[in-house]
Structure formats: C-alpha cells, structure tokens
Amino acid sequence: xxxxxxxxxxxxxxxxxxxxxxxxxxxxxxxxxxxxxxxxxxxxxxxxxxxxxxxxxxxxxxxxxxxxxxxxxxxxxxxxxxxxxxxxxxxxxxxxxxxxxxxxxxxxxxxxxxxxxxxxxxxxxxxxxxxxxxxxxxxxxxxxxxxxxxxxxxxxxxxxxxxxxxxxxxxxxxxxxxxxxxxxxxxxxxxxxxxxxxxxxxxxxxxxxxxxxxxxxxxxxxxxxxxxxxxxxxxxxxxxxxxxxxxxxxxxxxxxxxxxxx
Amino acid sequence: xxxxxxxxxxxxxxxxxxxxxxxxxxxxxxxxxxxxxxxxxxxxxxxxxxxxxxxxxxxxxxxxxxxxxxxxxxxxxxxxxxxxxxxxxxxxxxxxxxxxxxxxxxxxxxxxxxxxxxxxxxxxxxxxxxxxxxxxxxxxxxxxxxxxxxxxxxxxxxxxxxxxxxxxxxxxxxxxxxxxxxxxxxxxxxxxxxxxxxxxxxxxxxxxxxxxxxxxxxxxxxxxxxxxxxxxxxxxxxxxxxxxxxxxxxxxxxxxxxxxxxxxxxxxxxxxxxxxxxxxxxxxxxxxxxx
Amino acid sequence: xxxxxxxxxxxxxxxxxxxxxxxxxxxxxxxxxxxxxxxxxxxxxxxxxxxxxxxxxxxxxxxxxxxxxxxxxxxxxxxxxxxxxxxxxxxxxxxxxxxxxxxxxxxxxxxxxxxxxxxxxxxxxxxxxxxxxxxxxxxxxxxxxxxxxxxxxxxxxxxxxxxxxxxxxxxxxxxxxxxxxxxxxxxxxxxxxxxxxxxxxxxxxxxxxxxxxxxxxxxxxxxxxxxxxxxxxxxxxxxxxxxxxxxxxxxxxxxxxxxxxxxxxxxxxxxxxxxxxxxxxxxxxxxxxxxxxxxxxxxxxxxxxxxxxxxxxxxxxxxx
Numbered sequence: 001x002x003x004x005x006x007x008x009x010x011x012x013x014x015x016x017x018x019x020x021x022x023x024x025x026x027x028x029x030x031x032x033x034x035x036x037x038x039x040x041x042x043x044x045x046x047x048x049x050x051x052x053x054x055x056x057x058x059x060x061x062x063x064x065x066x067x068x069x070x071x072x073x074x075x076x077x078x079x080x081x082x083x084x085x086x087x088x089x090x091x092x093x094x095x096x097x098x099x100x101x102x103x104x105x106x107x108x109x110x111x112x113x114x115x116x117x118x119x120x121x122x123x124x125x126x127x128x129x130x131x132x133x134x135x136x137x138x139x140x141x142x143x144x145x146x147x148x149x150x151x152x153x154x155x156x157x158x159x160x161x162x163x164x165x166x167x168x169x170x171x172x173x174x175x176x177x178x179x180x181x182x183x184x185x186x187x188x189x190x191x192x193x194x195x196x197x198x199x200x201x202x203x204x205x206x207x208x209x210x211x212x213x214x215x216x217x218x219x220x221x222x223x224x225x226x227x228x229x230x231x232x233x234x235x236x237x238x239x240x241x242x243x244x245x246x247x248x249x250x251x252x253x254x255x256x257x258x259x260x261x262x
Numbered sequence: 263x264x265x266x267x268x269x270x271x272x273x274x275x276x277x278x279x280x281x282x283x284x285x286x287x288x289x290x291x292x293x294x295x296x297x298x299x300x301x302x303x304x305x306x307x308x309x310x311x312x313x314x315x316x317x318x319x320x321x322x323x324x325x326x327x328x329x330x331x332x333x334x335x336x337x338x339x340x341x342x343x344x345x346x347x348x349x350x351x352x353x354x355x356x357x358x359x360x361x362x363x364x365x366x367x368x369x370x371x372x373x374x375x376x377x378x379x380x381x382x383x384x385x386x387x388x389x390x391x392x393x394x395x396x397x398x399x400x401x402x403x404x405x406x407x408x409x410x411x412x413x414x415x416x417x418x419x420x421x422x423x424x425x426x427x428x429x430x431x432x433x434x435x436x437x438x439x440x441x442x443x444x445x446x447x448x449x450x451x452x453x454x455x456x457x458x459x460x461x462x463x464x465x466x467x468x469x470x471x472x473x474x475x476x477x478x479x480x481x482x483x484x485x486x487x488x489x490x491x492x493x494x495x496x497x498x499x500x501x502x503x504x505x506x507x508x509x510x511x512x513x514x515x516x517x518x519x520x521x522x523x524x525x526x527x528x529x530x531x532x533x534x535x536x537x538x539x540x541x542x543x544x545x546x547x548x549x550x551x552x553x
Numbered sequence: 554x555x556x557x558x559x560x561x562x563x564x565x566x567x568x569x570x571x572x573x574x575x576x577x578x579x580x581x582x583x584x585x586x587x588x589x590x591x592x593x594x595x596x597x598x599x600x601x602x603x604x605x606x607x608x609x610x611x612x613x614x615x616x617x618x619x620x621x622x623x624x625x626x627x628x629x630x631x632x633x634x635x636x637x638x639x640x641x642x643x644x645x646x647x648x649x650x651x652x653x654x655x656x657x658x659x660x661x662x663x664x665x666x667x668x669x670x671x672x673x674x675x676x677x678x679x680x681x682x683x684x685x686x687x688x689x690x691x692x693x694x695x696x697x698x699x700x701x702x703x704x705x706x707x708x709x710x711x712x713x714x715x716x717x718x719x720x721x722x723x724x725x726x727x728x729x730x731x732x733x734x735x736x737x738x739x740x741x742x743x744x745x746x747x748x749x750x751x752x753x754x755x756x757x758x759x760x761x762x763x764x765x766x767x768x769x770x771x772x773x774x775x776x777x778x779x780x781x782x783x784x785x786x787x788x789x790x791x792x793x794x795x796x797x798x799x800x801x802x803x804x805x806x807x808x809x810x811x812x813x814x815x816x817x818x819x820x821x822x823x824x825x826x827x828x829x830x831x832x833x834x835x836x837x838x839x840x841x842x843x844x845x846x847x848x849x850x851x852x853x854x855x856x857x858x859x860x861x862x863x864x865x866x867x868x869x870x871x872x873x
Contacts, residue, residue, distance in 0.1 A: 010386075013387050016387055017387050017388055017391045018394065034638075035635065035658070035659045036406045036409045037410075093298035094302040096299065096302070096530070096534075097302050097303050097527045097531075098305075100523075100529075101306070101524070101526055101527050103481050103526060104523050104525060104527070105485075105519055105522060105526075106484075106486075106488040106489045106492070106522065107485070108488075108493070109488070109507075112507070112736045115739075115745075116323050116736075116739050116743070120730060120740065136429075136478055139477060140474055143470060180436075181432070181433060188396040188397040192398075192399040195401065196399060196401065199401070199731075200731050200732060202730065203728060203730060208705075210401075210402070211704075211705060214405065214631050215630075215705055215707065216706055217634065229397055229399070230394040233395075233396055233398075234394050320739075323739050345599060345607075345823065345824030346826070405631070405632065408639070409641060412594075413625050413642075492628070493628050495627045495632075504626070505599045505626065505825060505826055506826045508598075508600060508733075508734070509735075509754065509828075510735050510754055510755065510758060510828070511826035511828065514826055
C-alpha cells in the first residue's frame with residue numbers, strides 16, 4: 001500500500017505543475033488570432049502526425065545520435081582539461097583568458113567559421129555541440145578540483161598517494177559533485193546547440209525540421225517541435241538522474257554517514 | 263680559515279648576481295595573474311597571425327590578427343551611419359542589454375533557487391517543469407516575441423533572461439542540495455530560524471556553486487544578447503556583425519567577434535575578482551594563495 | 554553587515570540599469586497626431602535589393618507623402634512577415650515565394666509594390682547558379698548533386714530545381730543545403746557543395762574566382778518579380794490612405810533607383826558592408842514599379858510543384 005501511495009505521489013509531483021501550466025496556456029491561447037502564437041489545441045492536434053511518423057527515425061534519431069556523440073566528447077575533453085587546469089594555478093591563469101575569449105563567441109558567429117574548418121557534414125554539427133557543452137563541464141571541473149579539501153591534499157601527500165591513484169580516488173571523487181553539476185548543465189545546452197547546429201547546411205534533424213517549419217510559416221508544427229524538445233529534455237534528465245545516483249552514490253552515503261545519530 | 267683566493271672570488275661572483283637569478287625573475291612573472299593571462303592571450307593572437315600568413319588557414323576567410331585589428335581600428339573611427347551605428351554606440355547598446363538581462367536572471371535565479379532548493383516539496387513539484395523548459399532554444403521563441411514585443415531591446419532582453427536564468431537556477435539548486443549535514447544538524451539543535459539557516463548554513467555551501475553559475479550565466483547572457491541582436495535586429499554589436507557578415511566584410515566581422523571575445527575576458531576577470539572577495543574563506547581561494 | 558550592504562548595492566544597480574534599459578526604445582508606434590507625419594516601421598533585409606527605399610528616404614519621397622520611415626533590419630522573411638502580420642512592422646520587404654507561402658499558411662499579408670526583379674538579361678543577372686567543376690556544363694549535369702541555397706523553400710531553392718528541370722534533369726534528385734550567401738564561395742571552393750546559387754555581392758566574388766554561371770532568375774523569367782513590399786491586410790483595411798501614400802512613395806523610389814544606378818551603388822555602402830570595389834562592379838537588380846503577376850503565378854506553380862506547400866497559393870489573395 002505504502003509503495004503504491006509513494007509511486008502515486010511521485011507521479012502527481014511530476015505532472016501537477018506541467019498540467020496546470022498547460023491548462024493556463026490552453027485557455028490563454030484559445031482565441032489567439034496571431035499566427036505566430038496558435039492555440040494550444042491546434043498545436044497538440046498536429047503533434048502526432050508531425051512527429052510520430054517517419055520523422056521520428058528520419059530526423060529525431062540522427063539528431064539524438066549526434067547529441068550523444070558531442071556530449072560524450074565534451075565530457076571527456078571537459079574533465080581531462082578541467083583537471084589539468086584546475087590542478088595548477090599557473091596553468092589556469094595563463095589559459096583562462098583564452099578560454100574565456102573563445103567561450104564568449106556566439107554560436108551564430110561560430111558556425112560559419114566551423115563550416116570553413118570542418119565542412120558541412122555531421123562532424124561540424126558535433127563540433128558545435130562540443131563547443132557549447134564543454135564549458136559548463138570544464139568550468140565546474142576546474143572549480144571542483146580547485147576546491148578540494150586541503151586536509152585531504154596533505155593526507156595524500158603524507159601517505160605518498162600519487163599519480164593515477166590520487167587522481168581517481170581523490171581528485172575526481174572530490175570534484176565529482178561539481179563535475180556532475182556541470183554535466184547536468186551541459187545536457188540542456190547540448191540540446192539547444194543540437195538544434196542550432198542543424199539550422200543551416202543540414203539535410204536532416206530536429207533543427208532542420210524546425211527551420212523548415214519557420215521558413216514555411218507552419219507555426220503549429222513549429223510549436224509542436226518545441227514541445228517535443230521539452231519532452232526530450234525531460235527524458236534525458238531522468239536518464240541523467242539515474243546515472244548520477246550511481247556515480248555519486250559514495251557522496252550521498254558519506255553525507256548520510258556524516259549525520260551523527262546524536 | 264678563509265678559502266683560497268680563486269674559490270672565494272668564484273663564490274662571491276656566483277652570489278653577487280642574486281637579483282638577476284633566473285628562478286627569481288620567472289617567479290615574479292609567474293605570480294601575477296594579469297601578466298600570465300596576457301601571456302596566454304599573446305600566444306593565442308600570435309598563433310592567429312602566423313597560421314593565416316603561413317597558409318595553414320586560408321587568409322581570405324581567416325584574416326591574420328593584424329588585419330583584424332586594422333579593421334577594428336577603422337571601425338572605431340567610423341561615425342554613426344543610418345543603418346550602421348558606430349562601434350561605440352553598438353557596444354553601449356550591447357552592454358546595457360547584456361547587463362540588464364544578466365542582473366535580472368541572476369537575482370531571479372538565486373532567489374527562486376534558494377526557495378525551491380530549501381523546500382523539498384517545491385523541488386519535487388517543479389523538477390519536471392524545469393527539465394522541460396531548460397532545453398528549449400530561444401530561437402524557437404523569437405517569432406512569437408517579435409510579434410509581441412517588436413524588434414527593439416525587449417525581445418532580446420527576454421531571451422537573455424530566459425537563457426541565463428536556468429544556468430543560475432540549476433547551479434543554485436545543486437549548491438543548496440549539497441549542504442553539509444553536520445552544519446544543518448547544528449543549526450537545527452541551535453533552533454536557528456529559516457532565515458538564519460539560509461544565511462549561515464545553506465548560503466555558504468551553495469556559494470561556490472552560485473559563483474560558478476554566475477560565471478556561466480555571464481557569458482551565456484552575452485552570447486544570447488549578440489545572437490538576439492543578429493537574428494532579431496536589436497541594435498548592438500550583433501546587429502553590426504550581421505550587417506558585416508551579409509556584406510561579406512570578413513575583417514570587420516572578425517573585428518566584432520574580437521570585441522565580443524574581449525568583453526567575455528574582461529567579464530570573467532571581474533567575476534573572478536568578485537569570487538576572490540566573496541569566497542575568501544573557501545579552500546579554492548585560500549589554497550591557492552598559500553601556494 | 555557587509556552582506557546586507559552588498560545586497561542593497563546589487564538591488565540598486567539592477568534597478569538603475571533596468572530603468573536605463575527601458576527608456577528610449579523604438580517600439581512600434583501608431584500614426585502620430587493629425588497634421589504631423591505618420592511614423593511607420595518597415596522591416597527590411599540589409600541587402601542590395603532594398604536600395605530604393607533607402608534612396609527614396611534620403612531623397613525625401615516619403616517625407617513628401619507625410620510619412621516618417623523607420624527602417625529595421627531583420628535576418629529574413631521568416632522574421633519580417635510575422636512582424637508585419639502582427640503589427641510590429643507596418644510594411645515589410647520579403648522574397649515573393651515567402652509572401653505566397655505565408656499567405657497560404659494563414660498570415661494576412663498583402664503585396665503593395667514590387668520589391669525588385671531580375672536585371673533582365675539571363676546571362677548577366679544579379680543572381681546566378683555557379684559551378685566550379687569545368688565538367689559540369691549545364692544545369693542537368695547537377696542531377697543527384699549537392700547545391701547550396703540561402704534557405705530552404707525560398708526563391709533560390711525553387712530557381713535551382715526549376716533550372717535543372719527545364720534543362721531535362723531530375724529536380725527531385727538534387728540535395729539542397731542551406732548555407733548563407735556569404736559562406737557560399739568558401740563552401741564551393743572547398744568542394745563541400747557541387748554548385749551554389751548566389752546573388753550580389755556574393756555573385757561577384759564567385760565570378761572573380763573564374764567560375765561558370767549556368768543560369769539565373771532571369772533564365773526562368775526575365776520579368777520575374779523576385780521580391781515584394783508588403784503590408785498587413787488589417788492595415789490596408791483600417792488605413793487605406795496611409796498604404797496608398799506609402800505605395801506612391803515607394804514606387805517613386807523604385808523608379809528613381811532604376812534610373813540612377815550610381816546613386817544606388819553609393820547608398821548601398823551606407824547600410825551594408827559591401828566593399829567599394831564590389832559595389833562599383835556588381836550587377837544591380839531591376840526595379841520596375843509594377844508587380845509582374847504572371848511571374849507570381851509561375852512561382853505559385855513552382856511552390857506546389859516542389860512540395861513546399863500542399864495547396865497552390867492564391868496569388869489574387871495577396872494582390873487584391
């Protein structure tokens with residue numbers, strides 16, 4: 001009985017606010033005469049036909065594959081570079097301004113430059129995703145590595161724990177709460193860039209479809225695409241939460257253990 | 263007994279040039295954040311000067327740094343034209359849009375984040391909505407915003423706040439969640455009220471996360487400001503960039519990108535400085551100072 | 554203590570910046586007080602084609618009609634047309650097929666004047682289908698290849714497919730990719746695409762590389778109305794006088810631009826970043842005062858032929 005109630009409660013928590021917002025949207029837009037903001041009823045009406053046909057495998061899937069590739073690459077690059085930069089004050093001070101310079105270049109300006117370097121195929125799209133995803137991961141990793149407990153630093157030195165062991169069991173573990181925060185941020189940034197990378201020079205993808213709807217003034221379809229993007233975001237974040245609970249299990253356990261019974 | 267003459271003079275000679283000793287010179291440079299940063303930027307700029315000239319990058323599409331700076335210099339001297347505001351006026355517009363949006367996003371993000379983060383019930387109920395709204399690109403909202411708000415500063419401001427808010431919010435939520443249980447229990451046993459608890463327990467743990475969030479949001483806000491200016495046509499650097507791009511004026515285009523990048527660098531230095539003050543007590547700042 | 558002071562400072566700064574930001578903007582305005590000129594917002598793209606309205610504004614043609622023109626740049630028809638329909642812009646500039654597609658999909662848009670047409674000569678137009686590979690000698694050779702257009706489903710895509718079709722090739726075998734005009738030359742140079750369809754000033758840059766032009770808008774129809782000035786049907790109904798005055802002024806501007814190409818080349822330099830040498834030599838579009846409805850019919854046919862919409866756009870709906 002308890003389990004059912006708890007599951008029910010979780011479902012309610014998941015759906016309550018979205019349902020309320022959707023209802024507000026439904027009634028607010030019901031009489032809308034502005035083509036760019038059609039009634040929610042129409043948007044939901046076109047949604048199944050637009051997305052649950054061949055678009056699912058022909059556009060959504062390729063986009064998600066590119067997103068995964070870019071995200072994983074960004075994760076690797078961000079963590080490796082982040083540890084390297086966070087561990088040395090000098091390295092950080094030299095490299096940071098250049099990184100901040102690159103970070104500030106807006107995607108619409110960056111995309112043509114990447115087209116020149118890497119062509120107009122999948123590689124460039126993945127590079128665009130990496131170019132945006134790497135920053136939250138990198139920045140958070142650097143801060144996580146910088147902020148490790150100095151007592152533990154000394155402990156490692158005393159026990160002559162060095163090299164790969166120190167990296168794995170100490171540095172990465174200590175920084176992992178912040179690294180995970182960065183990875184979380186990078187996920188939604190990745191979805192946004194996935195769309196942006198496909199607006200130009202594409203032949204398939206969610207962003208490509210989106211651009212098509214915009215240039216053809218098919219606003220109900222465009223807004224249905226927005227809803228799909230949101231749903232993808234929710235699904236991916238649930239998956240992320242599952243992975244996160246495994247990776248940070250030690251952290252949660254430690255925090256729980258720190259709660260002394262007294 | 264003094265050593266023989268030759269060895270004495272050799273020792274004295276070696277000891278004499280202490281102020282010229284190699285290690286000491288390097289350590290003087292090696293301690294200054296500003297000099298090290300400039301070193302990094304200098305190497306980067308030199309690389310971008312050499313590669314196009316050497317032909318590794320096509321100079322037609324990747325002009326060397328010197329040409330970009332030349333174009334920047336010309337742009338600075340160009341007065342306001344009917345459709346191409348002067349560089350300084352565009353810069354001013356961008357700064358106002360960016361900083362306003364950032365200020366709103368950070369305040370809203372921190373306040374909402376602390377409230378939601380501190381109340382588990384709220385966190386549970388808002389989680390799905392946050393995860394749904396976060397990945398929606400501002401590009402999607404632009405047609406609707408143009409219709410509602412026109413093509414001035416307002417629609418760009420909206421997307422700037424929209425995009426930056428989530429960065430701050432997520433960081434704050436993570437920070438609040440990471441509260442040290444010992445501190446939390448201590449607060450409870452001392453019967454600290456909710457406001458006190460926020461100030462003494464939640465806030466210090468969350469602060470490093472919040473500062474990272476501000477650093478992330480600062481650049482995101484800048485990027486979205488320029489993007490909005492490019493796509494919507496709001497006056498600012500992005501608008502000038504779009505006009506340069508459309509006209510095929512590659513050096514000016516890169517000059518404007520250079521300005522944007524430099525704003526990012528300066529903004530980061532300022533937030534880092536702010537971080538050093540606010541997080542004085544945190545190991546990341548303390549540890550480095552000790553070294 | 555310090556936290557409180559910091560917080561107060563922060564709030565204060567936010568308020569000041571917000572106040573500064575919200576003042577002095579250029580939001581759409583309704584016609585001003587009677588007697589004074591009407592202020593209108595016109596959405597345009599910063600390209601060569603809109604030179605007439607800049608020229609007309611500089612020459613005072615709009616002031617003569619008691620109109621104060623406020624020109625706003627936007628990235629393309631996709632941004633301008635919803636703005637016209639929604640009232641952000643009173644008038645706008647857009648390529649003709651986009652106007653037809655927008656109308657078909659529910660936007661209340663009316664064409665009031667021609668925006669620009671071709672330069673008249675199929676072999677020397679302001680637009681061109683350009684190839685680099687000397688073995689491609691005619692449009693039909695492009696069947697199955699990758700061609701760059703500036704956007705999906707616009708006049709450029711229609712032109713590419715139609716040129717191939719008329720030359721006997723299979724238009725549906727083409728892979729059309731959207732690349733911005735400024736990026737097209739580099740894309741063709743690096744063999745990322747097999748052909749590009751560009752307009753000035755990109756066309757000049759492509760020709761400067763010695764590449765071959767296989768066709769243009771003018772090949773399809775030398776009198777083709779490529780773009781239109783539009784207004785919303787709502788404004789046409791509520792304020793026909795303003796629309797009539799604006800139409801007169803823009804037609805006068807078009808006529809003036811057509812007969813004063815040197816002044817056009819000069820004014821293009823004030824609102825774009827096209828370099829002076831390119832401006833001096835590029836082929837200018839044509840600026841007739843009348844819309845060629847025959848070519849609009851052709852475009853409507855092409856729109857449904859190549860699957861951009863399911864139903865054929867109603868040309869009369871935008872012209873009435």
